[in-house]
Amino acid sequence: MRLVLPGRSIVEVRLSAKTDFIDDPASLERELPGTRVKSVERYGKFLVLDLERVAGSDGGKIALLIHLGMTGQIVVGSAQAPIPAHTHAFLTLDDGRELRYTDIRRFGRIRILLDGERETVLGPLGADPLEVCEEKFREIITSRGARIKALLMDQRVFRGIGNIYTDESLFRARIHPKRLGTKLSEAEVRRLFRAVQGVLNEAIRLKGSSVSDYVDAEGQRGEFQIKHRVYQREGKKCFRCGGVIRRAIVAGRSSFFCPKCQAAPRARRKS
DNA sequence: CTTACGGCCTGGGTGC
DNA sequence: TGCACCCAGGCCGTAA
Numbered sequence: 001m002r003l004v005l006p007g008r009s010i011v012e013v014r015l016s017a018k019t020d021f022i023d024d025p026a027s028l029e030r031e032l033p034g035t036r037v038k039s040v041e042r043y044g045k046f047l048v049l050d051l052e053r054v055a056g057s058d059g060g061k062i063a064l065l066i067h068l069g070m071t072g073q074i075v076v077g078s079a080q081a082p083i084p085a086h087t088h089a090f091l092t093l094d095d096g097r098e099l100r101y102t103d104i105r106r107f108g109r110i111r112i113l114l115d116g117e118r119e120t121v122l123g124p125l126g127a128d129p130l131e132v133c134e135e136k137f138r139e140i141i142t143s144r145g146a147r148i149k150a151l152l153m154d155q156r157v158f159r160g161i162g163n164i165y166t167d168e169s170l171f172r173a174r175i176h177p178k179r180l181g182t183k184l185s186e187a188e189v190r191r192l193f194r195a196v197q198g199v200l201n202e203a204i205r206l207k208g209s210s211v212s213d214y215v216d217a218e219g220q221r222g223e224f225q226i227k228h229r230v231y232q233r234e235g236k237k238c239f240r241c242g243g244v245i246r247r248a249i250v251a252g253r254s255s256f257f258c259p260k261c262q263a264a265p266r267a268r269r270k271s
Numbered sequence: 272c273t274t275a276c277g278g279c280c281t282g283g284g285t286g287c
Numbered sequence: 288t289g290c291a292c293c294c295a296g297g298c299c300g301t302a303a
Contacts (some may be wrong), residue, residue, distance in 0.1 A: 045296085070294090105283085107280075109297080147275090
């Protein structure tokens, strides 16, 4: 995306009939034509396309915000290419090609960000786990009473960590998902810091975890799923200790962990 | 304020 | 052929 989109203008916008995942479909059709892509950035789990208005210039900033959810895919290609099922947005570019958004489950999200909205939407997001230093990471983790699993997945605490990478990071750091952030030792926080960055960097390098048939913008499958140590390995042997991987619901999400490597916290008093 | 939890959205995969 | 069930991220309502 970063290689093909900057400099391209959006000529036309077409949407499918199922636009319930788009915040304001009419605003896309109204605002996008006649804009040029300035930059493409990742912000947590969001993709932010910074746009400049080519013709009508009121100086106001505008951006296109895209969240792929679980099954969202964006591809830039020939407008004549066959249209995959569940393709819901078509942005015709000035070179004749098309940016298409395809999303089987429609758990993704698309919206326009006008001047002030950028801060409203992106402002509440927490630190980027790949940019934060260890001291800051420690400060964030140890100042919250929530379970570490909930903390890592909360986009207001850190932006961009989801369920798979939370479980893989906690396994690598040998920390049980139900542990409290405030109760982690100095050594545990350090292990977790390194685990999170290691897992994310490796996942990015391997283009993510293709659980079914996900492909990235270049049509490539991710390969990180090969590296999964606990995710969706319930009942299988732990690669580290040979114990049995278990699954439990923590923070409302399916959580996989090795009960031997990741010791459970002391039972908390009932509420 | 923070945290926890249940439920809803969607549809492919799975198991009966 | 059918059908109940599971699950994912975000979000909302509710409760403590």
